[in-house]
Amino acid sequence: MDVRQWRALALVPIAAAGILSGVVVARQQAAAPAAQAAVYAQREAQAPAAIRDRLAEIRNRISADRLTFEVGYTTALDQSLERLTGARLPPDLADRARRQNDLAERLVSLDAAAKDAYLKKGNKLPEVQQACVATLPAFDWRSSNKVTPVRNQRSCGSCWAFTALGAYEGSHAIRNGVLIDGSEQSALSCSGGGSCGGGWWGPVFDWMMASGAATEASYPYSATDTACRTNVQTPHRASAWGYVSTNGGIPSAADMKKALCQHGPLAVGVYATPAFQAYVNGVFNERETTQQINHGVTLIGWDDARRAWLIKNSWDVTWGMAGYMWIAYDSNSIGMGAAWVDARSVSYTLPPEFFKLITKDK
Numbered sequence: 001m002d003v004r005q006w007r008a009l010a011l012v013p014i015a016a017a018g019i020l021s022g023v024v025v026a027r028q029q030a031a032a033p034a035a036q037a038a039v040y041a042q043r044e045a046q047a048p049a050a051i052r053d054r055l056a057e058i059r060n061r062i063s064a065d066r067l068t069f070e071v072g073y074t075t076a077l078d079q080s081l082e083r084l085t086g087a088r089l090p091p092d093l094a095d096r097a098r099r100q101n102d103l104a105e106r107l108v109s110l111d112a113a114a115k116d117a118y119l120k121k122g123n124k125l126p127e128v129q130q131a132c133v134a135t136l137p138a139f140d141w142r143s144s145n146k147v148t149p150v151r152n153q154r155s156c157g158s159c160w161a162f163t164a165l166g167a168y169e170g171s172h173a174i175r176n177g178v179l180i181d182g183s184e185q186s187a188l189s190c191s192g193g194g195s196c197g198g199g200w201w202g203p204v205f206d207w208m209m210a211s212g213a214a215t216e217a218s219y220p221y222s223a224t225d226t227a228c229r230t231n232v233q234t235p236h237r238a239s240a241w242g243y244v245s246t247n248g249g250i251p252s253a254a255d256m257k258k259a260l261c262q263h264g265p266l267a268v269g270v271y272a273t274p275a276f277q278a279y280v281n282g283v284f285n286e287r288e289t290t291q292q293i294n295h296g297v298t299l300i301g302w303d304d305a306r307r308a309w310l311i312k313n314s315w316d317v318t319w320g321m322a323g324y325m326w327i328a329y330d331s332n333s334i335g336m337g338a339a340w341v342d343a344r345s346v347s348y349t350l351p352p353e354f355f356k357l358i359t360k361d362k
Helices: 003-010 012-018 022-045 049-065 093-120 159-176 184-190 201-210 253-263 352-361
Strands: 069-071 138-140 238-243 266-270 279-284 295-303 308-312 324-328 336-343
Touching: 022 049, 022 279, 049 069, 093 201, 093 238, 093 336, 093 352, 138 253, 159 184, 159 201, 159 266, 159 295, 159 336, 184 201, 201 238, 201 336, 201 352, 253 266, 253 295, 253 336
Parallel strands: 279 324
Antiparallel strands: 069 279, 138 295, 238 336, 266 295, 266 336, 295 308, 308 324
8 A cells, every 4th residue: 555545544534524424434434444454564564673573562561551552563663753753842831821822812802803893894704613612522623624634744853843834724724714735844944943853833823923834835845954935925824823721731621622622723742752653543541751742743633432632643644543643631741832823814804903913022
């Protein structure tokens, strides 16, 4: 099975939720993990001895600790964790979060006033946020077609850029009714958020408010630290962003669900380990807490029956469940630095006070 076939499998949950029905849905949902399991098994049968030994060690621990996930020979195991991760927690996060959330409150108010004025003129907006209710036992933004396809950061520690763009693309789909493909390379090269050696999503969101991101077509991803190209258009802009927790830490499950419904997919941190790197199925519940976060992912849903969040990774569809993972609510610091971002509406214009405020603050 080649990457194109993997990508076709990754689309099954979306198709099943929005297009298919009845017996066809059940068959499609069952076929995807079965097909992926076969591919992982085939890769492992041909794997180097070092990989097989590593998987055996992880499986022994899973069995001994009675954990609830499976591992296999993902393509992520072909690279070091240092090259795959790159979230760098700011040392003054609590103070940053307080200041950012104060600004976000004012920006959201200005955006809401502009939206209300637009609607009072009899205009309509494509927002479909009512699909998500924080008290639901389970929710997945893919069911509303508000999640863009899984990306591949390759051997560059730019997860922070993919995390930021993943959250933004979800908000753009909610607020403007269309899925877009934003340029992670423009964020990597131009936002000041970091490099292939690591970074943070906060500066990316600041940059998207002030300058905006390019499209993937106009600024393709190269997985390299290159100088910023200034000769491309940057249409993808944000109107506000903030941290879910007042101190930038790990929010409560209730607060995370509320933010996920109010704003769309979230940028969140997690501590990725060798077991995380080899994950293929089940609920990841390693609960490693000895280290700070080192990786950024996009959180898109939850399931109370599993007691787990649903996350989209940036290690291509040849990792996890076609690029996705169920991770236990309390595992591996999931949710640290959780942040939301609101894409700017393409339907109405923000007032001059908005632009003065973001210029003054930054």
